[in-house]
Amino acid sequence: MSETSPLISIRGITKSFGNFIAVDNIDLDINEGELFVLLGGSGCGKTTLLRMLAGFEKPTSGTISIEGSDMTGVEPYARPVNMMFQSYALFPHMSVERNVGYGLKREGVARAERKKRVDEMLEMVELEQFSKRKPHQLSGGQRQRVALARCLIKRPKVLLLDEPLGALDKRLREQTQFELMKLQDRLGTTFVVVTHDQEEAMTLATRIAVMDQGKFVQVGTPAEIYEMPQSRFVADFIGSINMIDGVVKSISGNTLTIHAESDDANYTVESNDQIEIGDQVSLAIRPEKIHVDAYDADNNSNPSEQKSDNTDKTDNRFIGTISEMAYLGGTSTLRVTTRGGRVFQVTSTNRKRHLTGKHDLDWDDQVEISFSPSNAIVLKS
Ligand SMILES: Nc1ncnc2c1ncn2[C@@H]1O[C@H](COP(=O)(O)OP(=O)(O)O)[C@@H](O)[C@H]1O
Ligand SMILES: [Mg+2]
Structure with missing residues (x-):
């Protein structure tokens, strides 16, 4: 793969549920190291697009390739991708360290190596001192970091995050936005983040795709989207005007x-x-x-x-x-x-x-x- 070719290439992706078109013929390239944000109101197709990237949803038509390989028919676990769910989906009966190490255990990574990587990951998200706790003994922000660590430990090329800050209150959300950006910058992992919150998108993104009814209405840097909206919809959606x-x-x-x-x-x-x-x-x-x-x-x-x-x-x-x-x-x-x-x-x-x-x-x-x-x-x- 040449340096300039995109990490993710989406061509003509469509997903229909019966007669309803949830994602409508989308083309998109995402480059390595980007923090790409899918922004749009509820029901516009953000999660569906993310699930197709992860392999949980099969496109009705179109193709997705990652690192130059066509992902059609490739199972979720075999993709260089991991997804953090909106609900975090932590195992309630497992400690933080077991939650974080779960994926490696399933892959059969040896105990010593596993321990090393779990410790490394917990340090990265600043949860070393909470390793023995269960999820219910943590705050919302800490649970979110456990979920992040659990996804990142498998060293995916791409991390997909569905409303990663949705469960946090406003103050914590702002603080967590910066932590997320710091972490992404340190790891260099490509993030694709879904949000309905325009301020969050502006803060986090290297680029934003604004979605409406299954389509991209504009793709650009936060400044381009804010200063040069191409339609009334985008102008109205981002900030006051x-x-x-x-x-x-x-x-x-x-x-x-x-x-x-x-x-x-x-x-x-x-x-x-x-x-x-x-x-x-x-x-x-x-x-x-x-x-x-x-x-x-x-x-x-x-x-x-x-x-x-x-x-x-x-x-x-x-x-x-x-x-x-x-x-x-x-x-x-x-x-x-x-x-x-x-x-x-x-x-x-x-x-x-x-x-x-x-x-x-x-x-x-x-x-x-x-x-x-x-x-x-x-x-x-
Ligand atoms: N499995 C499904 N079956 C039928 N309709 C679905 C299914 N999944 C999503 N949809 C519909 O597709 C649209 C887009 O959903 P979704 O991608 O979850 O939106 P968003 O994440 O932007 O809120 C919604 O109208 C939703 O009801
Ligand atoms: Mg959603």
């Missing part, structure tokens, strides 16, 4: 003017996509890419700023009122209602300390919001 529906009114170079009927306003956005005048599009802009400043109507004599609507303006600058505000510590989330009646979600960074509870900006304040055409995205579907 303001979506403005409108019609392309004019095009000049790569700058488009979009007219939105609902607030009778024009918006300007840069795009290199193939778009024509008259196209129905959505402009998408992230809350943190919108500037917000206090607006003092009395001290603002610039007539163009005084206009009650912004129909003729093309620099995405609007006057509005703070209709909602949530203080989140490092940032505040604002809802600003423009004079045209559109509500923008805006994130502002709290740079100064305000122990009095009084903020620079507050409910019912008049503000001016603006965003750069290069920070907005145009979506056609």
